[in-house]
Amino acid sequence: MRFGAELQEAGGTTFRLWAPGASSVMLALEGGSQHLMQASRDGWHQLHVPEAGAGTRYRFRLDDGTPVPDPASRRNPDDVHGASEVVDPRGYAWADADWTGRPWHEAVLYELHVGTFTPEGTFAAAHARLAELADLGITAIELMPLADAPGARNWGYDGVLHFAPAAHYGTPDDLKALVDHAHGLGLMVFIDVVYNHFGPDGNYLHGYCPPFFNAAHQTPWGAAINYDGEHNEAVRAFYVANALYWIEEFHADGLRLDAVHQIRDDSALHIVEEIAQAIACGPGVDRYVHLVLENDANEAQRLLRDAEGAPIASTAQWNDDLHHAAHVLLTGETDGYYADYAHEPAQQLARAFAEGYIFQGQMAEHHGAPRGEASAHLPPVAFISFLQNHDQTGNRAMGERLSALAEPHKLDALYACLLLSPHIPMLFMGEEWAATTPFLYFCDFEGELAEAVSNGRRNEFKRFAVFADEAARARIPDPNAAATFEQSRLRWDEREMPPHAERLALVRRLLALRRQHLAPHLAGPMQGGQSLGSGDLLRVVWTLADGIGWEIVANLGDGAQVAPLGRDWESVYASHPLANDGPLLPWSVRVAAKPVRA
Structure with a gap:
């Protein structure tokens, strides 16, 4: 990974920062030592420190003296404004070698x-x-x-x-x-x-990396992240x-x-x-x-x-x-x-x-x-x-x-x-x-930001009648x-x-x-289903990936509905005893499958 702090097999750590807005960057290590990083024309600043290993705390110090965390820090134990820490990505002994995920x-x-x-x-x-x-x-x-x-x-x-x-x-x-x-x-x-x-709060990129954002696109949070500028x-x-x-x-x-x-x-x-x-x-x-x-x-x-x-x-x-x-x-x-x-x-x-x-x-x-x-x-x-x-x-x-x-x-x-x-x-x-x-x-x-967020949260609900009153919003x-x-x-x-x-x-x-009746039939090409109900009666039928039919019928109203189970359909779930053959009672559901016949 080109970003952040990378432990080297031969020893030490290589530190990298993309800071095209900074003429120089110092690497400030825990304990007080500072090292000038090598700058390149494309805005990268890099330095290898032989004595820096896993657990080393560090910051980058910009040319105006501002200390900033590593934007690609693998760990910031003292919160986002504090020092970053070098982490050994291979230090954990995994036990999932045979895991290949699930479909x-x-x-x-x-x-x-x-x-x-x-x-x-x-x-x-x-x-x-x-x-x-x-x-x-x-x-x-x-x-x-x-x-x-x-x-x-x-x-x-x-x-x-x-x-x-x-x-x-x-x-x-x-x-x-x-x-x-x-x-x-x-x-x-x-x-x-x-x-x-x-x-x-805690994003320092604006100060030393202006190209990270693109003012040509505005979002609810300000200038968009620069994916196309x-x-x-x-x-x-x-x-x-x-x-x-x-x-x-x-x-x-x-x-x-x-x-x-x-x-x-x-x-x-x-x-x-x-x-x-x-x-x-x-x-x-x-x-x-x-x-x-x-x-x-x-x-x-x-x-x-x-x-x-x-x-x-x-x-x-x-x-x-x-x-x-x-x-x-x-x-x-x-x-x-x-x-x-x-x-x-x-x-x-x-x-x-x-x-x-x-x-x-x-x-x-x-x-x-x-x-x-x-x-x-x-x-x-x-x-x-x-x-x-x-x-x-x-x-x-x-x-x-x-x-x-x-x-x-x-x-x-x-x-x-x-x-x-x-x-x-x-x-x-x-x-x-x-x-x-x-x-x-x-x-x-903290501070003004905390107050602004708290007030903004409450004012957000002014348009709702129940919160129109200031005392209610409080x-x-x-x-x-x-x-x-x-x-x-x-x-x-x-x-x-x-x-x-x-x-x-x-x-x-x-x-x-x-798990038993549905999931095994979902692997493979499929399309959407058909909605066949009306009013409060939800009825949707799908053809699953292996050709099996699947139907959900639900009465989502307060009156009984007639929707008998069709021939060749087999009940998978019924929310009440009459759901398969009698009327669907209010707020009841039937799920059925239609097997593929040879």
């Missing part, structure tokens, strides 16, 4: 935030809980961003040191041990990465190296790219495609590696398959459309972007299950423009679908989970649809037992308060008590049915 059609994702997943909030503590997830039927964990961000608590989307796992979670070796243990349990590990912006080659190389770093050095099985629609790149080869190619031609040669997108633009072109059904570039996309329709159906809320899903939400949900996107080029009123591309030709496994995630929970003023907003029997029906659909399902930590703890927005900024938890973070920690004892144990049992049963 995508087997994925059942579980999104978690390391800091609130356990009372301790560390990699080591998360390690101890993985066996329970594997036993439940989870096959992959997705870690919210790990890149070091300022302070002791953060969602991770304010990261500024993209190569340094957040020090308050543990050491890089602790993260490797977590991945290693996951692989031993048959769990894939995905890491959420943010390649569309830096956080507001002058001198973009080093910037693109930085992010390709970062993607490969998590996969190769930490043995991750895939990445989730945050907000791809905010990555501004007009190059002939988009940076997302370049990353996909680097993965396919590198670690993807010998094992399964998957690239997942969050993309509000609903670009089906990024999810295309080859003749064998394998992804050409990206593997799958988070399906926000499905979530939004489900949320409206379950809660009746139609504020903000939910307004676009208020008309016949059961049929909009059916379209999402059948075709992936709901918005496939039609006008989205909330966006004020047409949105999306046709997606019915894509296989269901190109979509990761969910009823909750960190955004849809944490971006609520009070961080309420869906189990606090919707009636349990309605949620049970939607879980049956979600977990037994051919889409790739995802659960948000604690969702499997209907956790009562909220997931709030939290951070740990009740919104302060993101910077330690108590806000503490409230968001899961309470694992809940899962053994009613009604949480009942929800956990349902999820366990549904995942077992998925």
Whole structure:
């Protein structure tokens, strides 16, 4: 890797920094010694220090005297403004030599935030809980961003040191041990990465590396990262190296790219495609590696398959459309972007299950423009679908989970649809037992920035009637308060008590049915399904990869519906005894399969 500090086999460490805005750079080592780095015309500064080994603390000192951390630091033990530390990337003894990953059609994702997943909030503590997830039927964990961000608590989307796992979670070796243990349990590990912006505190690149940003593109966070402007080659190389770093050095099985629609790149080869190619031609040669997108633009072109059904570039996309329709159906809320899903939400949900996107080029009123591309030709496994995630929970003023907003029997029906659909399902930590703890927005900024974030958070909800009053907004938890973070920690004892144990049992049963009856038939070329219902009756039929028919029928209303099981269809799941032959009771579900006859 060209960036950062690299231990040499012959001894010592080579330090490198791309600083085209600095005429000279000093390497300042712990203990006080400083060394002038050798500068080249292309903006690189480099120096080999024979006595520097693993554990050496260092900073770069710019020509104006400003000390800065290494932007490619593998560890910053004293937070993002402190010294970086040389790490031996080969120091951990891996036990997963036989691990080659899992094919995508087997994925059942579980999104978690390391800091609130356990009372301790560390990699080591998360390690101890993985066996329970594997036993439940989870096959992959997705870690919210790990890149070091300022302070002791953060969602991770304010990261500024993209190569340094957040020090308050543990050491890089602790993260490797977590991945290693996951692989031993048959769990894939995905890491959420943010390649569309830096956080507001701790990013020093503006001071010595102006070409890292391109003012020709503006984003909600200011000038965009420079993927397509002058001198973009080093910037693109930085992010390709970062993607490969998590996969190769930490043995991750895939990445989730945050907000791809905010990555501004007009190059002939988009940076997302370049990353996909680097993965396919590198670690993807010998094992399964998957690239997942969050993309509000609903670009089906990024999810295309080859003749064998394998992804050409990206593997799958988070399906926000499905979530939004489900949320409206379950809660009746139609504020903000939910307004676009208020008309016949059961049929909009059916379209999402059948075709992936709901918005496939039609006008989205909330966006004020047409949105999306046709997606019915894509296989269901190109979509990761969910009823909750960190955004849809944490971006609520009070961080309420869906189990606090919707009636349990309605949620049970939607879980049956979600977990037994051919889409790739995802659960948000604690969702499997209907956790009562909220997931709030939290951070740990200081001074004026902290005040601005706290005020901005509360003012964000002015447009909602319930928060129109200033006194009501004052009740919104302060993101910077330690108590806000503490409230968001899961309470694992809940899962053994009613009604949480009942929800956990349902999820366990549904995942077992998925593993036995559905997952084996998802490998290979497929297309979307057909939505055949109307009104409150959701009925979607798919032809699976090996020709088997698959049907979900759900009554998502308060009156009985007639929908008898067709001839040659075999029941896989029925939420009540009459679901196969009699009327579908309110909020009941039937899932059936039609075998291929010789």
